Amino acid sequence: MISSEPSHGWIRLIEPACTSCMICARECPTWCISIDSHTEPVEGLPSGARDRTQNVLDRFAIDWSLCMYCGICIEECPFDALEWVSEPTQPASTSHALVEEMVTRSS
Amino acid sequence: MIEIAPQEWLTAVEALKADGFEYFDWLGCVDEIGRRDCLRVVLVVRNLSERAEPRMLSCSLSRTDARIDSVSGVFAGAAWHEREVAELFGVEFIGGERRRLLLSPEFEGTPLRKDEVLAARTGMNWPGAKEPGESDFSPGRRRLAPPGVPDPSLWGDRDASQTAPDPADVAESAVGGRVRRRRP
Numbered sequence: 001m002i003s004s005e006p007s008h009g010w011i012r013l014i015e016p017a018c019t020s021c022m023i024c025a026r027e028c029p030t031w032c033i034s035i036d037s038h039t040e041p042v043e044g045l046p047s048g049a050r051d052r053t054q055n056v057l058d059r060f061a062i063d064w065s066l067c068m069y070c071g072i073c074i075e076e077c078p079f080d081a082l083e084w085v086s087e088p089t090q091p092a093s094t095s096h097a098l099v100e101e102m103v104t105r106s107s
Numbered sequence: 108m109i110e111i112a113p114q115e116w117l118t119a120v121e122a123l124k125a126d127g128f129e130y131f132d133w134l135g136c137v138d139e140i141g142r143r144d145c146l147r148v149v150l151v152v153r154n155l156s157e158r159a160e161p162r163m164l165s166c167s168l169s170r171t172d173a174r175i176d177s178v179s180g181v182f183a184g185a186a187w188h189e190r191e192v193a194e195l196f197g198v199e200f201i202g203g204e205r206r207r208l209l210l211s212p213e214f215e216g217t218p219l220r221k222d223e224v225l226a227a228r229t230g231m232n233w234p235g236a237k238e239p240g241e242s243d244f245s246p247g248r249r250r251l252a253p254p255g256v257p258d259p260s261l262w263g264d265r266d267a268s269q270t271a272p273d274p275a276d277v278a279e280s281a282v283g284g285r286v287r288r289r290r291p
Contacts, residue, residue, distance in 0.1 A: 019239070026235030026251070034234045036242035055240045 008069050009088040013060050013102045017081035020055040024073035024082060032066035033073060035059065060103040065095040108149075108163045116166050117176040120150065124181055128152040128162055131182035136192040138221045139167070140278045146173050146196055146220075150185070168198065170220075170274065177203030195219040222274035224262060224281055225255040254283030 020037035036059035042052040074082045092098045111119045132151040139145050145167040153161045168175055177200035179186035189200045190208035197217035216223055233253040236244055252258075258280040261272050 021239050022235055022237060025237075026253075028235070031228070031231070031234055031253075035237065037240050038242060039240040053240075058242060 006084045006086040008071060008084055010085040011062060011067070011069075011071075011074065012083050012085045014081045014083060015057065015060070015103055017079045018057050018060065019079055019081075020057045021078070023076050023078065027072050027076040029070065029072065030066040030068055032063040034061045034063070057103050058105050059101065061099055061101045063099045064089045064092075065098040108165050111164050111166045113166055113168060113175050116148075116164075117178060117181070119164060120152070120178045120181050123152050123162055123164070127154045127157065127159070130155045131184050132161060134178075134185050134188035134192065136196045136198060136219070138170075138196065138219065138278075140170065140221050140275050143167065144170055144275065146170055146198060148175055148192065148198065150178065152182075173198040174201055175199075176201050179203050220274075221278035221281070224257050224277060228253070228256050229259065229262070252283050255281055256283070257281040 020035055022035060025031075025033040025035050035057070037055045037057050039053040040056050042054050045052065071084065074084060089098075089100070109119075130153040132153050134148065134150045137147045137149065139147055146169075148166050148168060150164045151161050152164075153159075166175060173196070175198060177186075177189055179189060179200075180202070186204045187208060189203045190206065192198050193200055193203070193205075194207055194210050194214075195217060196219055210218075232244055233256070235253060236251055238251075257277050261280050262277055
């Protein structure tokens, strides 16, 4: 079958689109997505506006030893922050090394 | 859907086949726990020569003693479906093939019954338990529960001397979500 769609080799996080809403981690049937986030006040609001906070992503990791490449996270993400990539995931010699840290930031 | 009593299951299927519904489509099962305390076996046959609607037969069985006659003598192809239902729901098909189809011989349990819990997960931290903006699991909050994992007080940490939990309560507490819906 010839298709322009990427094959299901790897799942990529489009970090600017992610709002740390946790929906992918909750929908994942294999519990392979780990997310840490914190809230920060929104800067640059007009004077007099009520204080607002936004979520900031600190850590986004997929454990490829658990992932079954079902794509439910991609389907469920309301912000299209996950997408298929054709290249396969990198092999590793230990199951721990299959945990791919896509975002690591100390808060 | 035509409701059939368990003792009339085989004769009802034979009668439909004699009536021209000679094409076996599928046989499946539904665990109706929470609505009714039964397992429902469903069978669909079609009449390919006429423009007739497919016929769907259903039969409700006791969850504790789920036994029904095998129809593999009428439709040989039903044997696979019956073997699948037998091992996934724990239904015994009298006179049917008893070999396993999908699960390994040493596997114990009936994976598609709704009171079947994912036991290995009861001791794990669910990644989805965190709220947006959180980095730590905060046990004090009203917890969000993952599907398949029952309430620990009901299934996991309970006193072994107490009676076994009601399957309906286990199934109900393992649906997941924001609120533990417990009956009073």
